Amino acid sequence: MADLAAVKAALSAQRIETPSWGYGNSGTRFRVFPQQGVPRDPFEKLADAAAVHAATGVAPLVSLHIPWDRVPDFGKLAAHAESLGVRIGAINSNTFQDEDYRIGSVCHPDPAVRRKATDHLLECVDVMDATGSRDLKLWFADGTNYPGQDDIVGRQDRLAEALSEVYARLGEHQRMVLEYKLFEPAFYTTDVPDWGTSYAHCLKLGPKAKVVVDTGHHAPGTNIEFIVAFLLREGKLGAFDFNSRFYADDDLMAGAADPFQLFRILHEVAKNGGLDPAHGVAFMLDQCHNIEAKIPAIIRSVMNVQEATAKALLVDLDALRAAQSAGDVLGANAVLMDAYNTDVRPLLAEVREEMGLSPDPLAAYRASGYADQILADRVGGTQAGWGA
Numbered sequence: 001m002a003d004l005a006a007v008k009a010a011l012s013a014q015r016i017e018t019p020s021w022g023y024g025n026s027g028t029r030f031r032v033f034p035q036q037g038v039p040r041d042p043f044e045k046l047a048d049a050a051a052v053h054a055a056t057g058v059a060p061l062v063s064l065h066i067p068w069d070r071v072p073d074f075g076k077l078a079a080h081a082e083s084l085g086v087r088i089g090a091i092n093s094n095t096f097q098d099e100d101y102r103i104g105s106v107c108h109p110d111p112a113v114r115r116k117a118t119d120h121l122l123e124c125v126d127v128m129d130a131t132g133s134r135d136l137k138l139w140f141a142d143g144t145n146y147p148g149q150d151d152i153v154g155r156q157d158r159l160a161e162a163l164s165e166v167y168a169r170l171g172e173h174q175r176m177v178l179e180y181k182l183f184e185p186a187f188y189t190t191d192v193p194d195w196g197t198s199y200a201h202c203l204k205l206g207p208k209a210k211v212v213v214d215t216g217h218h219a220p221g222t223n224i225e226f227i228v229a230f231l232l233r234e235g236k237l238g239a240f241d242f243n244s245r246f247y248a249d250d251d252l253m254a255g256a257a258d259p260f261q262l263f264r265i266l267h268e269v270a271k272n273g274g275l276d277p278a279h280g281v282a283f284m285l286d287q288c289h290n291i292e293a294k295i296p297a298i299i300r301s302v303m304n305v306q307e308a309t310a311k312a313l314l315v316d317l318d319a320l321r322a323a324q325s326a327g328d329v330l331g332a333n334a335v336l337m338d339a340y341n342t343d344v345r346p347l348l349a350e351v352r353e354e355m356g357l358s359p360d361p362l363a364a365y366r367a368s369g370y371a372d373q374i375l376a377d378r379v380g381g382t383q384a385g386w387g388a
């Protein structure tokens with residue numbers, strides 16, 4: 001039996017980071033449906049994140065995306081976050097929305113474009129200095145669309161060069177986390193398409209470089225929990241970008257499409273020490289809300305991650321190990337399924353009450369009046385969106 005007090009302690013200690021861009025308007029390439037009351041600047045995005053934290057008690061960190069969240073004074077933005085009871089989390093770079101990056105950023109054949117992209121990454125480290133962020137989160141849209149378009153190995157060399165320059169600029173307590181993605185926007189080759197490519201670069205760079213697993217960035221059928229277990233064993237799992245996908249990089253609410261997969265991932269995390277803050281795994285959300293209300297969708301996602309974590313923590317590891325070493329295939333599987341099939345909502349309600357929170361974060365948010373307040377306050381100005 002799992003120790004209930006320890007399970008509760010782990011649940012109240014877990015921290016889930018929310019993305020600034022999840023609070024803004026976003027859509028597909030077909031249409032963005034704007035919503036009323038959406039933040040108009042990074043300060044208002046932080047206020048929305050603080051509303052999520054107030055309701056859940058476990059979401060005090062907010063990822064920024066540069067330049068979407070560029071402000072003249074990042075120290076002021078960090079102080080604003082603190083005044084709201086939240087903190088700036090990872091700084092996400094953006095080398096995918098500039099004219100110059102048509103055929104690549106840090107892998108571009110032209111050294112001048114590579115210089116510009118690398119300078120942007122260095123600027124992101126400056127932002128980390130000003131905000132006290134630990135993680136520089138890198139995702140590169142770089143790749144090619146046609147066989148023969150560019151030299152695959154040459155592009156890897158250029159990538160390695162840029163990464164090592166940025167790595168050398170990191171402060172003592174700063175890290176670089178490198179995200180991979182199977183395809184999109186490039187359709188033939190992608191320069192960091194999978195965990196192995198990210199891992200190989202991180203290994204060469206050194207201990208401050210780790211891999212980011214975005215749950216929406218794999219081929220259908222990929223066993224993500226295997227990747228997670230492997231990276232944890234190697235001490236190279238830096239962060240998650242949680243979201244759900246039915247088809248490709250759908251960026252739907254975490255735990256919505258496949259809660260069992262999320263459980264399997266968190267089982268590997270919990271079993272292999274990944275919930276221990278000393279391991280340094282950041283639990284981030286990376287999702288966009290196209291048709292649903294944004295703040296409640298993020299609260300729901302936080303709750304879904306918590307539910308999967310709670311189930312993972314309930315796995316009877318002694319019974320599991322005993323069944324595994326006895327070669328009891330069905331018995332071992334039953335131990336996992338027992339935990340997965342437990343209704344953990346009452347347990348989480350208790351944990352929340354013990355943290356001085358409402359047992360029902362969505363009801364607490366609705367009762368707070370915040371949704372009406374932002375509708376009334378945020379008139380005029382331009383609403384922020386994905387890419388703005």
Ligand code: PSV
Pocket residue numbers: 021092093139179181214241249286
């Ligand atoms: C790319 O698809 C990605 O997952 C990266 O994390 C980007 O920074 C983010 O999406 C932007 O939404």
Ligand code: MN
Pocket residue numbers: 139179214241286
């Ligand atoms: Mn991502």
Ligand code: MN
Pocket residue numbers: 181214216217249286
């Ligand atoms: Mn993505």
